Amino acid sequence: MTYQVYTRPAEHHFAVNPNETILEAALRQGLTLPYGCRGGSCGACVGKLAEGNIRYLTDPEKLKGLDRIDVKNGEILLCQAIPESDLIIDVHEPERIADIDIKKLPCRVVQLGKLADDVMLLGVKIPEKERFAFLAGQYVDFLLRDGQRRSFSLANPPQENGGMLEFHVRLIPNGIFTAHVFNQMKEKDILRIEGPFGQFYLREQSERPILMLAGGTGFAPIKSVIEYSLKQNIQRPIHFYWGARAQKDLYLESLAESWVKNHSHIQYTPVLSEPLEEDHWQGRTGFVHEAILEDYADLSEYDVYACGPPIMVNSAKQTFIEKRGLDAEHFFADSFDFAPPKS
Numbered sequence: 001m002t003y004q005v006y007t008r009p010a011e012h013h014f015a016v017n018p019n020e021t022i023l024e025a026a027l028r029q030g031l032t033l034p035y036g037c038r039g040g041s042c043g044a045c046v047g048k049l050a051e052g053n054i055r056y057l058t059d060p061e062k063l064k065g066l067d068r069i070d071v072k073n074g075e076i077l078l079c080q081a082i083p084e085s086d087l088i089i090d091v092h093e094p095e096r097i098a099d100i101d102i103k104k105l106p107c108r109v110v111q112l113g114k115l116a117d118d119v120m121l122l123g124v125k126i127p128e129k130e131r132f133a134f135l136a137g138q139y140v141d142f143l144l145r146d147g148q149r150r151s152f153s154l155a156n157p158p159q160e161n162g163g164m165l166e167f168h169v170r171l172i173p174n175g176i177f178t179a180h181v182f183n184q185m186k187e188k189d190i191l192r193i194e195g196p197f198g199q200f201y202l203r204e205q206s207e208r209p210i211l212m213l214a215g216g217t218g219f220a221p222i223k224s225v226i227e228y229s230l231k232q233n234i235q236r237p238i239h240f241y242w243g244a245r246a247q248k249d250l251y252l253e254s255l256a257e258s259w260v261k262n263h264s265h266i267q268y269t270p271v272l273s274e275p276l277e278e279d280h281w282q283g284r285t286g287f288v289h290e291a292i293l294e295d296y297a298d299l300s301e302y303d304v305y306a307c308g309p310p311i312m313v314n315s316a317k318q319t320f321i322e323k324r325g326l327d328a329e330h331f332f333a334d335s336f337d338f339a340p341p342k343s
């Protein structure tokens with residue numbers, strides 16, 4: 001049965017098909033609800049159920065995101081909730097992203113090259129007759145043959161027609177997709193993607209200075225956003241912190257250094273949590289969000305962009321808001337959660 005969802009305070013109505021999640025239905029109908037990983041992990045797609053009943057697509061015991069929201073107070077995960085009646089939901093609807101269609105497209109692998117032992121640059125091209133619009137910082141899902149999907153951020157900004165889409169893929173031990181990328185994938189292989197997704201993109205109308213933090217391959221969407229901002233000649237101060245274990249994990253450090261060299265409004269601070277002896281590391285050590293806490297006493301006037309492991313994103317969000325006065329509305333993040341287990 002199809003149910004109706006009514007959102008407050010924005011007062012939008014939309015229909016949800018049987019077995020469809022609230023978020024899927026909203027995206028299908030061009031509405032913007034908050035979301036991140038779409039796998040029930042990150043907790044970004046929170047809304048408060050004011051009226052009606054829902055069930056979850058996945059066993060709630062397996063939904064990490066439920067630990068990140070206030071379930072007792074009626075909060076639900078919109079990416080996993082399926083209506084069982086008409087609903088009223090209190091939800092903060094983010095500003096509308098430019099009208100960008102979400103598409104499913106085939107693409108051809110045109111580049112595969114190691115950036116580090118466990119990071120692969122994957123370049124793909126979509127068919128020439130197709131168009132694929134996205135905002136710098138967004139991500140796509142690679143569609144696997146068995147119906148599973150894996151999310152990866154675009155590492156370059158939108159290109160001229162026919163340009164390559166770049167991804168930085170970190171190898172996950174026993175990971176289905178990433179092991180395939182490292183061990184079997186070849187140039188000219190055909191893949192399928194769906195996207196673009198996500199709300200990690202540059203808020204261009206803001207005039208605030210920008211702090212960015214990346215953990216590991218969280219560098220990919222940050223690179224996309226910074227390269228886009230340079231193309232647009234945006235001159236807002238950007239201080240970028242890149243956290244990694246050892247120096248070899250800062251896999252495109254010369255690029256970050258070249259931004260600083262060529263653009264006086266960009267600063268770059270690498271932070272290593274486990275530098276190796278051979279690194280002879282003289283720079284900052286510890287966790288990347290802690291380096292920012294040390295350097296900035298007040299974040300109330302900043303826009304913060306964070307991408308990488310969930311623990312980094314969550315620690316940054318919590319401490320920057322609680323200890324440094326960051327406005328939660330000015331924290332933008334993609335948490336690189338693992339794909340949900342196959343149901």
Ligand SMILES: Cc1cc2nc3c(=O)[nH]c(=O)nc-3n(C[C@H](O)[C@H](O)[C@H](O)COP(=O)(O)OP(=O)(O)OC[C@H]3O[C@@H](n4cnc5c(N)ncnc54)[C@H](O)[C@@H]3O)c2cc1C
Nearest residue numbers: 037151152153168169170175176177178217336337338339
């Ligand atoms: C919005 C978004 C954007 C992303 N962008 C990127 C990106 O640009 N680059 C990138 O490298 N990744 C990115 N990721 C993460 C990536 O999608 C996941 O790592 C993905 O699950 C890898 O797929 P896989 O098939 O190789 O591994 P899976 O088959 O999904 O993983 C195997 C399973 O192994 C377990 N596992 C393996 N290693 C660990 C570990 N260290 N800790 C805990 N459990 C473990 C997990 O249970 C996991 O489910 C992104 C994720 C999201 C949500």
